[in-house]
Amino acid sequence: MSKELTHDEIVEIENTRPHVVILGAGATIATVPNGDKNGIPCSVMHGFIQNIGLESILQNVKLDTQSENIEDIYTELYERGEECKEVRLQLEDAIFSYFSKLQLPDEITIYDKLVLALTRKDIIATFNWEPLLIQAYNRASRITKNLPKLTFLHGNVAAGYCEQCNHFGALQRGKCDNCGTPYHKSPLLYPVKHKDYNSNSFIKQEWINVSCYLCRAKMVTIFGYSAPKSDVEATQLLKEAFEKYLPAQRFNHIDIIERPGFNHNELSNTWQEFIHDSNCTYKIHDSFYGSYLAKFPRRTVECLYKRKMMGWWGESDIKLKEHESWREVETNLLPLFYEEELGKKFLEVNPTTYTI
Ligand SMILES: [Zn+2]
Numbered sequence: 001m002s003k004e005l006t007h008d009e010i011v012e013i014e015n016t017r018p019h020v021v022i023l024g025a026g027a028t029i030a031t032v033p034n035g036d037k038n039g040i041p042c043s044v045m046h047g048f049i050q051n052i053g054l055e056s057i058l059q060n061v062k063l064d065t066q067s068e069n070i071e072d073i074y075t076e077l078y079e080r081g082e083e084c085k086e087v088r089l090q091l092e093d094a095i096f097s098y099f100s101k102l103q104l105p106d107e108i109t110i111y112d113k114l115v116l117a118l119t120r121k122d123i124i125a126t127f128n129w130e131p132l133l134i135q136a137y138n139r140a141s142r143i144t145k146n147l148p149k150l151t152f153l154h155g156n157v158a159a160g161y162c163e164q165c166n167h168f169g170a171l172q173r174g175k176c177d178n179c180g181t182p183y184h185k186s187p188l189l190y191p192v193k194h195k196d197y198n199s200n201s202f203i204k205q206e207w208i209n210v211s212c213y214l215c216r217a218k219m220v221t222i223f224g225y226s227a228p229k230s231d232v233e234a235t236q237l238l239k240e241a242f243e244k245y246l247p248a249q250r251f252n253h254i255d256i257i258e259r260p261g262f263n264h265n266e267l268s269n270t271w272q273e274f275i276h277d278s279n280c281t282y283k284i285h286d287s288f289y290g291s292y293l294a295k296f297p298r299r300t301v302e303c304l305y306k307r308k309m310m311g312w313w314g315e316s317d318i319k320l321k322e323h324e325s326w327r328e329v330e331t332n333l334l335p336l337f338y339e340e341e342l343g344k345k346f347l348e349v350n351p352t353t354y355t356i
Contacts (some may be wrong), residue, residue, distance in 0.1 A: 026224020131158030
């Protein structure tokens with residue numbers, strides 16, 4: 001006969017459930033609104049072709065689409081097949097090298113704070129190709145090793161993968177940590193109407209990663225990703241992961257971070273479906289700083305549980321704020337790092353530092 005769980009055991013299980021963060025292009029724009037370290041624009045959508053100086057590649061093709069959206073342009077080149085294949089491959093190369101050059105500014109950014117706001121039980125899944133999140137991860141790893149997993153749902157210019165054993169890591173490391181085989185560049189999943197997420201073992205594994213975490217997640221944050229109607233397969237995969245468990249076991253809260261002035265009626269049907277699950281609450285924020293990630297860094301799930309199940313309405317003393325320096329953020333988070341390293345021993349000596 002199975003033994004009933006004690007209150008402490010239930011709390012332990014709930015508090016170790018993952019926080020899943022899903023990033024779209026809007027998150028990168030919020031991170032580097034004025035371009036990268038060298039002022040290079042990082043936006044991929046409207047006006048992208050001008051931004052990356054690709055008029056010359058497209059000058060020999062007469063496009064039917066009037067759109068300046070890379071998704072529409074790429075889709076047309078793809079659908080016209082052999083006729084446009086060479087131009088399409090040139091465009092792919094140019095996109096890859098353009099994104100490879102992007103660098104985070106020296107000062108702390110939202111991506112740095114996002115990575116530092118989570119711990120190893122959590123995951124950040126991004127649809128973005130640019131290398132900024134990996135750079136943020138590398139900077140955060142100088143402060144703590146207790147960091148979230150990263151997964152790249154459309155591939156990433158800074159990610160490498162091993163064809164021998166399927167391990168992956170930063171492309172700049174050169175070879176696989178596991179077997180020493182040189183890394184392959186991650187493929188980029190280009191914007192066509194019907195994407196095949198199984199076409200490449202790297203991309204397939206990235207989707208398995210996010211699905212595993214999503215099934216067990218307590219909390220999900222969607223940052224600058226609108227689940228476009230054109231990406232049917234992505235929304236289907238997210239829904240499948242959500243529906244795998246009974247409603248009572250699904251995630252309890254969605255934080256949505258969108259640009260200021262975002263109209264709540266614009267919320268995509270995909271998120272509406274999650275939100276209408278009776279077990280799930282949601283909140284739309286117009287900035288990263290209003291979300292659980294900034295208000296309860298590294299303790300988001302514990303705090304959510306305390307609020308939902310234990311009637312707690314307190315605030316954390318430790319928050320991530322705008323206009324803070326690296327030193328300030330590091331100093332503020334220090335008690336949490338100690339607590340993670342030393343566990344209960346630290347709390348016995350410093351009972352007041354456990355702020356949530
Ligand atoms: Zn390997």
